[in-house]
Amino acid sequence: MLRKLLLTLFGGLLAVVIGLAVGWYGLHWYGDQKIPVASDAEFVIVPGDSLGRVVQRLSAGQLIQYPEMFKVLARVKGVAADLHAGEYLIAPGTTYRQLLNKFVEGDVRYFSATLVEGWTLKELLMDLNSHPKLTSPVEQKKLALVMGSFIKDVPQTENLEGLFYADTYSFEAGTSVSSILKRAHKRLQSVLEDEWSKKAEDLPYKSPYEALIMASIIEKETGVPSERPDIAGVFVRRLEKRMRLQTDPTVIYGMGDRYEGELNRRMLRERTAYNTYVIHGLPPTPIATVGREAIQAALNPSDGKALYFVARGDGTHHFSKTLAEHNRAVRKYQITERRKDYRSSVQ
Template sequence: MLKKLLLLVAVALLLAMMAAGAGWYGMSWYSQQKVLSTADSEFVVERGDSLGRVVRRLTNDQVIKYPGLFELLARVRGVATDIYAGEYLIAPDISNGELLTMLVQGDVHYYNVTLVEGFTLKELLADLNQQPKLSNPVQLNELATVISGSIEGALKGGHLEGQFYADTYSFESGSSVASILQRANKKLNAVLQKEWQARAEGVPYKTPYEALIMASIIEKETGVPSERPDIAGVFVRRLNKGMRLQTDPTVIYGMGDRYQGGLSRRHLREATDYNTYVIRGLPLTPIATVGREAIQAALNPSDGSALYFVARGDGTHQFSNTLVEHNRAVRKYQISERRKDYRSSVQELTQDTTDQ
């Protein structure tokens, strides 16, 4: 009797071991099977979704088969309650096990948005607000409540132009426009303060904010990045000599929506806080979004003696030391030898109106 009982126990243990081995093998096999997707597919786990709800949607979306096994795999691994909410990009070559790991680790898909150098605040907001994966658009009149900190002097006149660093930002689907703006504002403050500490001696700015204003002008005037320090050098020398900057992008910015693609002498004589043909020194605020290179150029301008520059029509500029040289360059590049494919939004004057 005892032998028979021991035999039954041994058989039961053997069967249990075989069942466990078969179960382990089955889970291992299922874990290594590829998902059903044949192309990259987006999948969203909502906040509060249970494992069962997630598995049902994965099955309905034809991402996995044998939903019971997927749910069992999660329970065997002890991660049934560890699924993270977010949007995932499921590649067609991953396995069921890798998919479960992705959901548990919160390996959500990130999107990118770029704040473009040279964009005005109005253009920047329009671009952000139309991004399909960002939520809660922000309007101009809401900006003051969006950013918690700003550069000294940035609220002058209630303006927040130039307060957002031009860069590429990664974000999860559903992130708010405000969250991008806050990150861009914080990064601008950090970059500007760091570059301010490394500024060249003798630059004519009292505050980092004044350097930011100059950086925005450089950004709008520069077609070739390598010319930024040279453009900065011209403007800094003009400031140091008490000359007006006489830069068209500031006039255009001051005109706002009235600008329709051309500047007349009447526009250049119009008194605004931004018309650097009329005012001395810097305009009231920045006129565009900038990146590190423009800030570095403003704070570390090239040495030299050039006081003028004119667009050659290919994106580069001809720099001149005297007004006579400048007028000669204007006639050459904008009149007698003007390119058929001329590329420039700037129409320089052929006389110096510094003292007019």
């Protein structure tokens, strides 16, 4: 009787062990199977999604087979409640175990937005607001309110032109436009502070903000990057001599939407806060987004005696020490030998 009982218990235990072994093997086999996708597939886990809802949508999208096995795999690993929200890219060849790990580790798909040197704030916002993976567009007229106290030590808080660093920013889907703007402003502050600490002596700037204004003018005037310090040198010397800067990009900026692609003498004589043919010194704010190179040029201008420059038409400039030499260069490059393919920037 006892022997029969022991045999029965042993048989039951063996059955359990075999069942567990088969189950473990089956689960291990399942985890190593590849997801049935022929090309990259996108999948989004929404904040608050349960394991059941995630598996249901994966199955409905034909991204997994045997959905109940996927649930068991997550529960056995003890990660059923650890799935991170976000947008994921599922590549061909991904196994079920790798997919689960991706969800648990939050290995979400990242996107990027690039703020380009020379863009105005209007252009910058237009690009960010139209990005399909960014949320909560920001109107320019409400930007100061959105940024709030995040913007500090800026004298012209009603116009935040130029206060966002030109660079490429990575982000997860669903990130807000204001989040990118805050990162770009913080980055600008960091770069400007760093470059200000390494500036040349005796520059005509009272603050880093004034250097930023100059950097934005340099950015808009420069067709060839190597000329930035030379252009900066011309503008710095003109400031030191109390000469007007007389730079077209500031006139164009001051005209706003009225500018239609060509300047004339009447426009150059029009009094605006940004017309450097009329005003002395710098305009009240930057006129464009800048990168580090323009800031470096503004704070470390080239030495020399040139006070004028004119575009040659191939993106480069001719620099002159005297007005007479400058006038001859203007006549040569703008009138008598003007290129048929004339352009002010390198393409």
